[in-house]
Amino acid sequence: MVSGATGDSMHLLGRPSGIRAFAFRLAGVAVAACLAFPGQAAAGGLVGARLAAKSYSGGPAATAATVERSPDQARIAFDLNLPVEAKAYVLADPDRVVVDLPEIGFLLDPAVGRLASLSRHAKTPPPLVSSFRFGQFAPGRSRIVIDLSGPARIVKAASEPTPSGGASRLVIQLAATDPDSFRAAARAARAVQLLAAPAPENAGEMTVPPKSSLPTVYIDPGHGGVDMGAVSPNGVYEKSIVLEFGRELAARLEKGGRVKPMMTRSDDVFIPLSQRVKIARDGGASLFISIHADTLYEGAVHGATIYTISDRASDAEAARLAAKENNADQAGGLANSEDAVDVNDILADLTRRETRAMSHVFAYDLAARWKAAGDLNKNPLRSAGFVVLKAPDVPSVLLELGYLSSAQDIAKLTAAEWRRRATERVAEAIERYFARPQGAQDHTAAVVVDGPRPSATPH
Numbered sequence: 001m002v003s004g005a006t007g008d009s010m011h012l013l014g015r016p017s018g019i020r021a022f023a024f025r026l027a028g029v030a031v032a033a034c035l036a037f038p039g040q041a042a043a044g045g046l047v048g049a050r051l052a053a054k055s056y057s058g059g060p061a062a063t064a065a066t067v068e069r070s071p072d073q074a075r076i077a078f079d080l081n082l083p084v085e086a087k088a089y090v091l092a093d094p095d096r097v098v099v100d101l102p103e104i105g106f107l108l109d110p111a112v113g114r115l116a117s118l119s120r121h122a123k124t125p126p127p128l129v130s131s132f133r134f135g136q137f138a139p140g141r142s143r144i145v146i147d148l149s150g151p152a153r154i155v156k157a158a159s160e161p162t163p164s165g166g167a168s169r170l171v172i173q174l175a176a177t178d179p180d181s182f183r184a185a186a187r188a189a190r191a192v193q194l195l196a197a198p199a200p201e202n203a204g205e206m207t208v209p210p211k212s213s214l215p216t217v218y219i220d221p222g223h224g225g226v227d228m229g230a231v232s233p234n235g236v237y238e239k240s241i242v243l244e245f246g247r248e249l250a251a252r253l254e255k256g257g258r259v260k261p262m263m264t265r266s267d268d269v270f271i272p273l274s275q276r277v278k279i280a281r282d283g284g285a286s287l288f289i290s291i292h293a294d295t296l297y298e299g300a301v302h303g304a305t306i307y308t309i310s311d312r313a314s315d316a317e318a319a320r321l322a323a324k325e326n327n328a329d330q331a332g333g334l335a336n337s338e339d340a341v342d343v344n345d346i347l348a349d350l351t352r353r354e355t356r357a358m359s360h361v362f363a364y365d366l367a368a369r370w371k372a373a374g375d376l377n378k379n380p381l382r383s384a385g386f387v388v389l390k391a392p393d394v395p396s397v398l399l400e401l402g403y404l405s406s407a408q409d410i411a412k413l414t415a416a417e418w419r420r421r422a423t424e425r426v427a428e429a430i431e432r433y434f435a436r437p438q439g440a441q442d443h444t445a446a447v448v449v450d451g452p453r454p455s456a457t458p459h
């Protein structure tokens with residue numbers, strides 16, 4: 001498998017000598033060969049590559065990446081068919097380098113950016129670059145996000161001709177610097193960013209649906225583009241799993257004809273968390289379902305979990321997961337406070353309480369139905385402060401399909417038959433929610449406030 005080959009390459013990094021270097025190359029032809037054998041596509045690296053290949057339609061493309069890193073410097077190079085204009089800057093907390101690019105088809109396995117951790121060698125300082133990600137950031141724009149283990153300055157970020165004279169190469173070269181210089185550079189970059197219009201706003205405008213007499217249900221596949229989400233030990237990507245699930249769920253709901261399904265993203269693109277909420281509210285959502293698949297490296301945890309929003313987390317695990325999911329914007333290369341619209345103050349507490357009650361009604365029913373499709377976590381209904389569930393007037397749940405750290409769950413999540421059954425159950429829960437005799441159909445604040453008190457028992 002391709003992802004296995006990546007792992008082998010990375011083991012070279014364990015050599016405790018000078019600048020540790022490795023090269024990983026995945027030619028476009030290798031991706032094409034894998035696509036011919038969908039049965040082998042259980043490894044998410046391939047799913048990721050397939051998504052990238054699918055969305056690539058001419059223009060600049062990257063086909064391989066090379067990394068060299070040491071505690072003092074790093075050089076990441078992407079092989080390109082055409083030169084591109086790159087704009088690089090640093091962001092603090094967590095410390096990252098962001099490289100903004102025109103849209104690029106990344107025809108290589110995202111696993112190339114999952115660099116081996118060298119923490120075992122505690123006596124030597126860690127390499128300057130700990131990992132990197134790449135993908136679509138917004139329509140027409142791609143981004144590379146590089147995670148730093150220490151303050152760095154950008155020496156170079158530009159396309160250059162290859163030594164052989166063929167094609168082009170995007171070279172990002174970094175060097176260690178002192179913390180004060182790094183923070184000053186991050187502040188300067190932040191100021192420039194604030195002046196520029198936030199491009200992801202466009203995503204919402206493009207997805208506003210025409211008025212429909214049917215209730216609109218927003219399906220929100222988590223992560224996407226440059227934000228990979230969780231990654232399983234064998235290279236299954238959360239962003240790909242949840243997108244496939246979301247697409248199938250939307251198709252099933254469309255066929256049912258009882259609700260109007262919409263998606264916050266229907267492609268491998270990055271969307272900030274609060275933007276997802278805005279897309280759903282602007283689109284007149286009556287229900288919002290965010291789809292995720294986490295990893296957990298403790299014990300043999302498996303099965304689906306359904307989360308609703310709460311000010312205080314139901315348990316430590318829910319709090320940990322919310323913190324992790326709320327980090328998605330940072331994974332996508334947004335600065336901390338960027339795009340953070342607090343919708344809590346917009347409407348009265350009463351509306352929010354009713355919205356939360358309706359979220360619980362749906363969550364209970366979804367859990368009851370999911371049981372028939374298979375695995376529920378032993379504690380399937382939990383709550384925490386998920387940013388993506390914060391619309392004050394749209395009942396919202398976050399469905400964790402399963403754990404990418406569980407071999408049992410991965411087998412299910414990547415099986416077409418399981419997906420068909422599971423999306424059927426979720427669709428039934430959605431249709432039943434809107435078929436309730438009163439309330440629920442109307443999503444306006446006033447009607448929800450005046451609507452029936454939802455029962456808190458499973459149906």
Ligand SMILES: [Zn+2]
Binds near residue numbers: 229230294
């Ligand atoms: Zn997630």
